Amino acid sequence: MTEVITSSVFNIEHLNKVTEDGRPIIKLPNSGDTRVLKLNKEDLIVSEPATPEKIEEKLKLYGGCIVRNYLLEEDCDQILKDVSPRLNSFSNSGDASNFISPTTRRASGTCLRSRTAAEKMLIHPLNLAVSNRFLGKENVFRIGEEAVTGFSKAQHNSCITFSIGPGSKDQPLHRDDYLHHSVRPYREKYTFGTETAVGTAVALRRTTKANGATRFIPGSHLWDHYRRPNEEDVFYAELEKGDCFFMLASCYHGGSANTTKDEQRIVTFLFMTQGTLRQEENIFLGTPIEYFKSLSIPALAALGLQTSQPFCGWHENEDPIRFLLPEADYEFTQFKDVYMVED
Numbered sequence: 001m002t003e004v005i006t007s008s009v010f011n012i013e014h015l016n017k018v019t020e021d022g023r024p025i026i027k028l029p030n031s032g033d034t035r036v037l038k039l040n041k042e043d044l045i046v047s048e049p050a051t052p053e054k055i056e057e058k059l060k061l062y063g064g065c066i067v068r069n070y071l072l073e074e075d076c077d078q079i080l081k082d083v084s085p086r087l088n089s090f091s092n093s094g095d096a097s098n099f100i101s102p103t104t105r106r107a108s109g110t111c112l113r114s115r116t117a118a119e120k121m122l123i124h125p126l127n128l129a130v131s132n133r134f135l136g137k138e139n140v141f142r143i144g145e146e147a148v149t150g151f152s153k154a155q156h157n158s159c160i161t162f163s164i165g166p167g168s169k170d171q172p173l174h175r176d177d178y179l180h181h182s183v184r185p186y187r188e189k190y191t192f193g194t195e196t197a198v199g200t201a202v203a204l205r206r207t208t209k210a211n212g213a214t215r216f217i218p219g220s221h222l223w224d225h226y227r228r229p230n231e232e233d234v235f236y237a238e239l240e241k242g243d244c245f246f247m248l249a250s251c252y253h254g255g256s257a258n259t260t261k262d263e264q265r266i267v268t269f270l271f272m273t274q275g276t277l278r279q280e281e282n283i284f285l286g287t288p289i290e291y292f293k294s295l296s297i298p299a300l301a302a303l304g305l306q307t308s309q310p311f312c313g314w315h316e317n318e319d320p321i322r323f324l325l326p327e328a329d330y331e332f333t334q335f336k337d338v339y340m341v342e343d
């Protein structure tokens, strides 16, 4: 397993000077890594029929890939309808670094506002298979004379529908795994075990370079923590309605400038995380319990409302699905397998 460096804050070198507007200037370590991956669109497109294995292969190499025709157009329309009230009521004044642009509207909690998002996008078989491959954990633990195994499935992390409006500027390039304090070492090739989030971004409408398609740097999932992301190295994930861009959260990416006069760039970006980590969005506050009770068992499990084997996330000594759906034909086991140990 690749080592995760847990703290790098002490590597900052203070230069004792400030910018014109008073921000202190620092230097960060430079590993000297100059690898750049120049790809064609075809390299990133998963051939049909898309399988978890094909997606996994491209994610390991490039950090991102595109799956055509991932969701039905009617499901895209339904998700957009469900989140539209939130998009239309959204306003913000932006922030200094343009991370949250004033011309970008965000409907967070898309899997809570849209049953279609939860039942079609969250539990899409390719999302579950790929995110379990990159984020799932399975281990063996001793309990007295026995040894048990537990499989902790990937769970929902966040789901935001972004509507990037005309006049929006480039969002600065960043990695979404900062939220779990991931500090990435330089890697020659991909190694499993340290990824903390995997994203699927579905275009609810056609997305183009001109209207603000997500751009990312292929191969940047293998870069060290401080390597500077350059705009010359980006690739625009242009999507037709219903297409999906898979991306590891260890990749540099960002929403892009919208230079059109009147097009909104509308994408739902779902991230999954490890079943043992805290979710980015606090999905439990403000969501009526009736909404959770109305979902399928697989959707509840993927939302993190199933105990992660073993012991993580229970409610009143029970699995949360038993609490939410007491009548359902459902059984939860704390362990995957139970063995006797011969010492």
Ligand SMILES: O=C(O)CCC(=O)C(=O)O
Pocket: 162, 164, 171, 176, 212, 213, 214, 215, 253, 254, 255, 256, 267, 269
């Ligand atoms: O809108 C996009 O394409 C990406 C947005 C994003 O990366 C973010 O807000 O973290």
Ligand SMILES: [Fe+2]
Pocket: 174, 175, 176, 253, 254
């Ligand atoms: Fe992001």
